[in-house]
Amino acid sequence: MKTKTLTLTAIFAAAAIAMSTLENLVPINAFIPIPGLKLGIANLAILCAYYIIGRKSAFFVGILKVSAIFLTFGNVSSMFISLCGTLLAFASLFIGERLYDRMISFIGVSAISAVFHATGQIFAACILTKSSACVTILLPLGLCSIITGIFTGLLMNCIYPPLKARIKT
Secondary structure, X not given: OOHHHHHHHHHHHHHHHHHHHHHHHOOHHHHOOOOOOOOOOOHHHHHHHHHHOOHHHHHHHHHHHHHHHHHHOOOHHHHHXXXXXXXXXXXXXXXXXXXXXXXEOHHHHHHXXXXXXXXXXXXXXXXXXXXXXXXXXXXXXXXXXXXXXXXXXXXXXXXXXXXXXXXXX
């Protein structure tokens, strides 16, 4: 990895960790009582890394975010759930990348990624609990994920152009 890429990866990882930490302070579940629901703001850093410095760096940003949040706040179960969501969301970025510019904007990419993230989390919870009962919250969590994904995509549409212009890769 080149020094510039490594530095940008570290910056985006730090941003993802900071945003995820702030996101944990927002009591969204007090208003919408759906387990696992988050605003998804930390995903901005992963999306920026993906589209500015590439897949490999974005993958490391996601893994570093999960690891740091686990070391700071979590337990092994929450890390597994978060990791499964992150990996499935990352895989969905390949789909979004193929559709981006031709069919959908960052709003669509982010909404798809959010739904995949929620799906990964639910399936991880099913594995941990050895029960398929967790699937019952997939529909409400998926619908809320679309909304939070749209919000994240709108933010991405605002921050990506000036960020891309400032970062020469």
